[in-house]
Amino acid sequence: MKSAYGLTTPQENAELTHVEPGTPMGELLRRFWQPVALSAELTDLPKKIKIMCEELVVFRTKDGALGCLTPHCSHRGTSLEWGRIEKDGLRCCYHGWLYAPDGRVTEMSCETKEFCARANIQHPAYPIMEYGGLVFIYMGPPEKKPLFPLYDIIDTRERNDVELRGMQLWDGYGIGYVKDCNWLQHHENVVDPWHLLVLHQQISGDQFDGALMQGRSKIDFESTDLGVRYRVIKDLPNGNRLVRYAEVVMPNIILVPNIHEQGTVPKNKDRCTEITWTVPVDNEHLTAFSIVAWPLVDGKPVDDWMPGTDVRIKVRPAGQGERTYEERQRNPDDREAQEGQRPIAIHALERLAPSDRGVVMLRRQLKEQIQIVKDGNDPMNIVRDEGANTRIRTNAWNTVLSPEQATKHQGEEA
Ligand code: FES
Ligand SMILES: [Fe+2]
Known part of the structure; x- marks a missing residue:
């Protein structure tokens, strides 16, 4: 037995977690709207x-x-x-x-x-x-103010099938109703698809209502031109194959495609319906804001539609308001898992394993961007060229392949 007696707690990783003015991460985040x-x-x-x-x-x-x-x-x-x-x-x-x-x-x-x-x-x-229905501020050095980046999901200048709506999809919390912890441990969750299989499935029973809860998963991670993404491939019981990517766009945007995908109808690159910013309130609290591309039919918003990351569904406890302590213990959700990592997770006490590769990649990229700012340069995803600020391509989507397509493409991508 390793006794807990006399243990001391190391300092948190201030470089990546603290966001006051003048801190490394605070300065990186202040370069963006x-x-x-x-x-x-x-x-x-x-x-x-x-x-x-x-x-x-x-x-x-x-x-x-x-x-x-x-x-x-x-x-x-x-x-x-x-x-x-x-x-x-x-x-x-x-x-x-x-x-x-x-x-x-x-x-x-x-x-x-x-x-x-x-x-x-x-x-x-x-x-x-x-x-897009949100108010943005720029808190960085005045001479470094960038353009507001027009990612493909929210650049509606040449389409009329959606309207943009600024929303707080989780009532002022971050995605999955997380609030009282450091922004980074919450942000990291987006490149941690393994927790879908454990927290949201084995431990608490299926907390999603579609293909994400079906079939075995093959998971990997890669860098993109915007940040880091995971890929989950699932062979579904109906014979179709789900190929899903979710992406963190440096430094604090998350792109999570429809979590309610049913996997029944083949589709190619069904992109996120919203873009979400994870916003640190202070070092121990966070919030989130989203711009949702809400579908229009004949110019009118579709009523019976739900953004892809809206979790107000019956099987998901997180969206059902305050729960008792016992309910939270019996059916923990993202909030219990992430706030439970301490107000600020202590990186020096973690034992990172191969399944944490997305988290490791994300932290490494953030450190690189911090260094770039310290060196006096623009971090990635700063846009200054009006001409290039058009439908900036994002890299997160759900693809559903029919059994024939899955065989033809050797199972990965249409
Ligand atoms: S005008 Fe006197 S305190 Fe504001
Ligand atoms: Fe989650």
């Missing part, structure tokens, strides 16, 4: 948010311009979350300083115009934009 709210949430009240340990206030003026400011008023510090939205800015509730969306103080209710002009106060702010 990050989602912070649904467009629909910015109405006639400002919204206080927290992302990567920074509290901020985002708002939309009555004229429709977006702003993102540090929360405490430049006058005497009142939080701007209590402010009033006006035609062209956000007015602090305490003494009425008016902030333009870019942070300029344009009026001071208790002072003269001349004083206000002379003071020329610029309140700290971040660039902000919206796309």
